[in-house]
Amino acid sequence: MQIMKNKYSIFSLIKNAFSYHENWQRAWRDPEPKKEYEAIIVGGGGHGLATAFYLAKKHNMKNIAVVEKGWIGGGNTGRNTTIIRSNYLWDASAGLYDHALKIWEGLSQELNYNVMFSQRGVMNLAHNLQDVRDLKRRTHANRLNGIDAVWLNTEQVKKFCPIINTSPDIRYPVLGGTLQRRAGTARHDAVAWGYARGADEMGVDIIQNCEVKGIKRNGDSVEGIETTKGFIKSNKIGVVAAGHSSVIAGMVDLRLPLESKPLQALVSEPVKPIIDTVVMSNAVHAYVSQSDKGELVIGAGTDAYVSYTQRGSHDVVEGTLKAILELYPIFSRMKMLRQWGGIVDICPDASPIISKTHIKGLYFNCGWGTGGFKATPGSGDLFAHTIANNEPHKLNADFNINRFVSGDLVDEHGAAAVAH
Amino acid sequence: MFLINCPYCGERDQSEFSAGGEAHIVRPKQPTELSDDKWAEFLFMRKNIKGVQLERWNHTHGCRKWFNMARDTSNDKIHAVYKMGEKPPIK
Numbered sequence: 001m002q003i004m005k006n007k008y009s010i011f012s013l014i015k016n017a018f019s020y021h022e023n024w025q026r027a028w029r030d031p032e033p034k035k036e037y038e039a040i041i042v043g044g045g046g047h048g049l050a051t052a053f054y055l056a057k058k059h060n061m062k063n064i065a066v067v068e069k070g071w072i073g074g075g076n077t078g079r080n081t082t083i084i085r086s087n088y089l090w091d092a093s094a095g096l097y098d099h100a101l102k103i104w105e106g107l108s109q110e111l112n113y114n115v116m117f118s119q120r121g122v123m124n125l126a127h128n129l130q131d132v133r134d135l136k137r138r139t140h141a142n143r144l145n146g147i148d149a150v151w152l153n154t155e156q157v158k159k160f161c162p163i164i165n166t167s168p169d170i171r172y173p174v175l176g177g178t179l180q181r182r183a184g185t186a187r188h189d190a191v192a193w194g195y196a197r198g199a200d201e202m203g204v205d206i207i208q209n210c211e212v213k214g215i216k217r218n219g220d221s222v223e224g225i226e227t228t229k230g231f232i233k234s235n236k237i238g239v240v241a242a243g244h245s246s247v248i249a250g251m252v253d254l255r256l257p258l259e260s261k262p263l264q265a266l267v268s269e270p271v272k273p274i275i276d277t278v279v280m281s282n283a284v285h286a287y288v289s290q291s292d293k294g295e296l297v298i299g300a301g302t303d304a305y306v307s308y309t310q311r312g313s314h315d316v317v318e319g320t321l322k323a324i325l326e327l328y329p330i331f332s333r334m335k336m337l338r339q340w341g342g343i344v345d346i347c348p349d350a351s352p353i354i355s356k357t358h359i360k361g362l363y364f365n366c367g368w369g370t371g372g373f374k375a376t377p378g379s380g381d382l383f384a385h386t387i388a389n390n391e392p393h394k395l396n397a398d399f400n401i402n403r404f405v406s407g408d409l410v411d412e413h414g415a416a417a418v419a420h
Numbered sequence: 421m422f423l424i425n426c427p428y429c430g431e432r433d434q435s436e437f438s439a440g441g442e443a444h445i446v447r448p449k450q451p452t453e454l455s456d457d458k459w460a461e462f463l464f465m466r467k468n469i470k471g472v473q474l475e476r477w478n479h480t481h482g483c484r485k486w487f488n489m490a491r492d493t494s495n496d497k498i499h500a501v502y503k504m505g506e507k508p509p510i511k
Binding site for chain 2: 244246247250255256257258259260304305306307308309312313314315345348404405406407
């Protein structure tokens, strides 16, 4: 079922201005679930919606549903710090994240939806000798994989982002940094909305306020899902439930190598443009960028214990802000406006799982931990491929569940340019 | 962020403690005979419960002793604290 959407353009903006923007077409429908689908995606975040979008677009599946417990993009998609980069150390990760970055570069056009992708660069700072060695090694590894990366010395860091305190007498002095110029940020809500609109246009049913209560099995294959809106039949179920992946897996007694923890972010009051890039700092765990509204967007660390409360601890925020103030004394009188948490599912090797399971027709896309937003388009594309073909794409073959049995881990812990 | 009633020191701020993950995972008695699947189960697979979870904690910035806790991970409420070697008071 094809639903024609009016194209968004400067002309549609002008036309709708005449009717006081009261007659915009609905971006997606609000359908009741059908009895049966070719495939069901559990989880209406960016990754889930992107999966449905690419299943419909590239794999010619039209009868697809996305079921979402809350509202689309209300989970981690709307809670992250919107950073996009692909400067990962290992070949498997570099392939995965750069695949996503290449899709990001044309995503607004592909979706006819402005995701406000801004390649403002991401700079990672080094604060000690080991940082310098690790980051230089990563720069070389990136370039061997065709990913742009440069090493900057302290003066070049200061020149690229003048508000950083590069004085040698701070607690963790800046000894240099790496820069990926193709990296940047995007508007996170727009990513969910753009994919939802695009998927809806191709007939995907996006069913919100519909919680999965159970997965029905027949022997070693799936038959459908029990939800708060009744039973929905399908023999292909893709789960993209982020922090709640273990909860869904528990419904079929599947154990995953995941721990769910709160990860926090906060924004300041809006100010005039002061920082035109993204600066991340692994050793002191602080990263900052500035939104188009002018707010500083600051990412903190995870709480070190399992929790499903979407809050996080005050001392974690305090630690991050101490580091921010040491590096950017100019922010000392800024007021923080909002703070929130999202539940991230972390794998022991800090790499995701995009995989089949031992149950036929059940697929999992999880374990993105603290850095899933950047991978949204690539993750959706590769998960769609995995579901449609019942085989992984070569870019996500290394990210299977069996790596925890074989020991062939993609160990990005500490290598991924950010502490987890 | 919450308060934890350390069985040795009494009620202290959670930031004094370190979480040690899921409790009662027994180290395999005969590691040399373990299959890869069982190793993976022991090393990596976790229940990651949303609800009451039994877990290990260490009072890192206090007595430095390990103990167990039954905590509801959906609201961080602690239902029981019990010493290492003791049976969990709730299932």
